[in-house]
Amino acid sequence: MSDSDFLLKNVVTSDGTPIDLEVREHRIARIGNTLTSDLPSIDGDGAMVLPGLVDLHTHLREPGKENSETVLSGSQAAVKGGYTALSAMANTSPVADTAGVVEQVARLGKEAGLCDVFPIGAVTVGLKGESLAELSAMAQSAARVRIFSDDGNCISDPLLMRRALEYVKAFGGVIAQHAQDPLLTVGSQMNEGVVSSRLGLKGWPSVAEESIIARDILMAHYVQSRLHICHLTTKGGVELVRWAKGQGIAVTAEVTPHHLMLTDDLAESYDPIYKVNPPLRTKVDVQALREGLADGTIDIVATDHAPHPAEDKDCEWSAAAFGMIGLETALSVVAKAMIESGLMDWQTLALRMSTTPALIGGYEDHGTIEVGKPANIIVVDTSSTWTVDRNKLSSRSSNTPFHDFTLPARVTHTFFRGVHVLGNGQLTGRKYE
Amino acid sequence: MHSPHLLSVKDLSKSEALEVLDTARELSRITDGAIKKLPTLRGRTVVNLFFEDSTRTRLSFEAAAKRLSAEVINFSAKGSSVSKGESLKDTAQTLEAMGAELMIIRHPTSGSAQRLAESGWVNAHIVNAGDGMHEHPTQALLDAYTIRSHFPEHDRDFTGLRIGIVGDILHSRVARSNVLLLTALGAQVVLIGPPTLIPIGAISWPVDISYSLDAEIGTLDAIMMLRVQSERMTDAFFPTEREYARDFGLGTERLKALKRSAIIMHPGPMNRGLEISAASADSPQSVILEQVANGVLVRMAILYLLMGGTPIPTEGVLV
Structure with missing residues (x-):
């Protein structure tokens, strides 16, 4: 078991279907409804999972x-x-x-x-x-x-x-x-x-x-x-x-x-x-x-x-x-x-x-959520909004035209090849090696 | 005036524009006699911030400021730190640190005056003395002043006057400011030039557009000839100078076709023989030198109204 193996629970797909996702060895191992697993779990709080x-x-x-x-x-x-x-x-x-x-x-x-x-x-x-x-x-x-x-x-x-x-x-x-x-x-x-x-x-x-x-x-x-x-x-x-x-x-x-x-x-x-x-x-x-x-x-x-x-x-x-x-x-x-x-x-x-x-x-490892493919997935809270602050962006530059805009949908989690690189909207400091 | 700046004619309501013209007329009355100088802006500092050559506009503002007893700092881009890459922001902040309360800016790019006023770089009043192809509001005010002085029955309203602006509308800040001001005062404006020199968006302006000067010449109460910049000739806007002058120049035949009551205007500097013939420029109908004189008055009024100087004395005060 690698340290990026986990069970993502309580998320819905883009068509609203509730699912759980199991990730092992950087890949999607199982997709199902109410999966049980010995792996540590991450609760998606009912948010949407997208590729x-x-x-x-x-x-x-x-x-x-x-x-x-x-x-x-x-x-x-x-x-x-x-x-x-x-x-x-x-x-x-x-x-x-x-x-x-x-x-x-x-x-x-x-x-x-x-x-x-x-x-x-x-x-x-x-x-x-x-x-x-x-x-x-x-x-x-x-x-x-x-x-x-x-x-x-x-x-x-x-x-x-x-x-x-x-x-x-x-x-x-x-x-x-x-x-x-x-x-x-x-x-x-x-x-x-x-x-x-x-x-x-x-x-x-x-x-x-x-x-x-x-x-x-x-x-x-x-x-x-x-x-x-x-x-x-x-x-x-x-x-x-x-x-x-x-x-x-x-x-x-x-x-x-x-x-x-x-x-x-x-x-x-x-x-x-x-x-x-x-x-x-x-x-x-x-x-x-x-x-x-x-x-x-x-x-x-x-x-x-x-x-x-x-x-x-x-x-x-x-x-x-x-x-x-x-x-x-x-x-x-x-x-x-x-x-x-x-x-x-x-x-x-x-x-x-x-x-x-x-x-x-031609980026074959991206674009779909399928068993066997690398776990490049994100979790989006589609029901909440956020206000853009150009001074709080991770980019080195701040030239956004959307400063002060209140916009829908927050990205709460990003998994890159199974590695939890963004959690609760914050960079975790982890990376794929 | 409700705005602390004069960036565009749009900063002025119709009544404010008339207030500027009335103030200029009052200043004219007072400075007409022996007294040429008023103490209203004594101890105040204005800066001429010129990033583009324009001797006549700079001198006009300088004369206006000095007649109001203001201190004038002249800054021109040539030989200054701008050529070493200093930004507009740094230049303006430097001059404000030297005490400039009002900046008169002439800049080759559109919007620079507005940017200076709204960016938070400086707190000074900003007067637009011509920004790129955008606006030149004091020119429009002096033009309106000049027109008014020749049509006293239109003192408060230009309704019924038909004014032609002829030539390179596309690149002209004078035309843009005049369209806004003259139509706001009620005049009917017709833009006349080859289609290549009429902006695409002018169809949405409250003006008539014509490609034939001959069709319009007899209808005009004032005709404003715009300068043709030499670089337009190399950029395929029209085939040759000769063809341009033939179609859009104010020559002898067209001078005859003008109404006797019509006035001939030009913001200067003129290309004699191109957009205007010597006979037209020097004819009794020409008011081109009056425009220059009126420019000083209108600019005095703007400086006075923006800087809120001491009241204009109603009787002579020697300085």
């Missing part, structure tokens, strides 16, 4: 920008937010465009031992959009990279995008595109529309996102490869993805929690806490994103957790960095936007935040 959440879009900043986040601090934030798997974006310094860097990130994740950290590899050398990085080497490295992205930059060169989509077919990879036509968004600060026109901030037209999505959908179809679209933000984008899925094209898409909740009206304050790439859009877009997530047009929620040091936000809008943190608030924001609004149930939320992202990333 650990899986994020396909996390900026962990290490190596290079450890003043904003590290793999360890990001892992701590993840565990508090109910995540058992993260995907570390490639825009670090140095860029994760070689086997060496992705292996370093993977090793830092293992050392932290709080959740799985899967590195994402850059598509192009230095994220410059000029020549392909050694994608195969990253795929074959110890980090076993399958998702490739230049996130932060769009792969705008159509020929390079075609080559990337084709090339990763050799090892079952997927290209995650940051859809933003660079020429249509030079100097852009916020969504182009009524608000930007009034505020005199350079607009970021929705068509700059949608034209790339349209192009890449057609390209993915043409070369018969997989395309993943990062952080969808516009109604038009949702409609394009819906059309593509209707055609049987292998496209998947994500939406962030903040784009499900916030609109560009917030820029009226000129407070750069609301400055994010892609930008907050309009009410009409938010509604379309919610509907798209509910009906499955949008496959998953991804955080785009983007930590920045205080000085990069405590300044005028145009001087500020783009980005928001999200790991610790994602589940609650999605619960508020999607479940309280009646658009989605908890079973669907588990699909969008755990099962489907695990499938897209």
Whole structure:
């Protein structure tokens, strides 16, 4: 018996079925109603058990920008937010465009031992959009990279995008595109529309996102490869993805929690806490994103957790960095936007935040609660609320737009490969070795 | 004024805007004679915080402050610590530590004045002297003052006046502030320019939009020509200067098409021969130099109303 063997009692599944779960040797050993066991038990108090959440879009900043986040601090934030798997974006310094860097990130994740950290590899050398990085080497490295992205930059060169989509077919990879036509968004600060026109901030037209999505959908179809679209933000984008899925094209898409909740009206304050790439859009877009997530047009929620040091936000809008943190608030924001609004149930939320992202990333140890699989599970108190305090987050940065928001659903327990890394909402100090 | 700052025309109700204009007129009456200087802000310190070159606006504020006997500190970004990477926050806090009670800020990025006022960095009054493409509220006030002085029957209300703003609306803080103020005062505003230089969101503004100056010219009581920045010409907003001037310049033919009672305005500095011909700029209908003079008065009024100086003397006081 390992010291992480236990019986989780008195929890319900996302469809409300009461169950007990026995975990032995880091794996789910038994699932049943009122199990008895010789193992120490943890009482779930009737809360909901879900598969650990899986994020396909996390900026962990290490190596290079450890003043904003590290793999360890990001892992701590993840565990508090109910995540058992993260995907570390490639825009670090140095860029994760070689086997060496992705292996370093993977090793830092293992050392932290709080959740799985899967590195994402850059598509192009230095994220410059000029020549392909050694994608195969990253795929074959110890980090076993399958998702490739230049996130932060769009792969705008159509020929390079075609080559990337084709090339990763050799090892079952997927290209995650940051859809933003660079020429249509030079100097852009916020969504182009009524608000930007009034505020005199350079607009970021929705068509700059949608034209790339349209192009890449057609390209993915043409070369018969997989395309993943990062952080969808516009109604038009949702409609394009819906059309593509209707055609049987292998496209998947994500939406962030903040784009499900916030609109560009917030820029009226000129407070750069609301400055994010892609930008907050309009009410009409938010509604379309919610509907798209509910009906499955949008496959998953991804955080785009983007930590920045205080000085990069405590300044005028145009001087500020783009980005928001999200790991610790994602589940609650999605619960508020999607479940309280009646658009989605908890079973669907588990699909969008755990099962489907695990499938897209090929993260076989995550996404389901099944006998024999690693015990990556969380317990969520869906009936209580909490108030976000940016000063009490585990992330090294505090750039959350949800400070002072009272949100539903608290993550009370997180088990990573059976190890009880979060208990009663607090980090336990334990880790998987 | 209910706000401690002037960040946007939106900070002013219609009655407050009229109060500013009335105060400016009162100041004009008092300083019209031998007395050019009032003691109302004696011992008080204002700072001109200019992160963008604008000699005329800075001089106008400086003249306004000095005529009210305030101390003026001039800060300009060139050759200062800003070029060494000091932030707006640090710069403003440094100047406040030197005693600045009111900061007049000119900044190349939109929202900087509001950010300075609302971020909690400083306690000083903030006056927006132009922030990026956002607003330039004292320019709108001086424009309204100028219009009012030529249409005395519209002293309290601009209803019935049709005012054209011509040119690069997209990048113009002058246009944004004027749309807000002139429509609040009751005027009918028409924005005139090529579609590339009209903001997408302007369809929601309480204005008319026209792509033809010739179609509008005869209907206007005041025409406000905006400066065309040279960088717009390299950024495909219009093909050539010549084509722009032909379609949207105030040249000789259009000068003839103007109503005799209409006034010609320009916030300066002018590109003579591009958006305005020399004949138009120097015509008897041009009020461009009055605008400059009125700018000092309106800025005096703003400083006075925000800083709550001693009452304006009704009789002459020598300083």
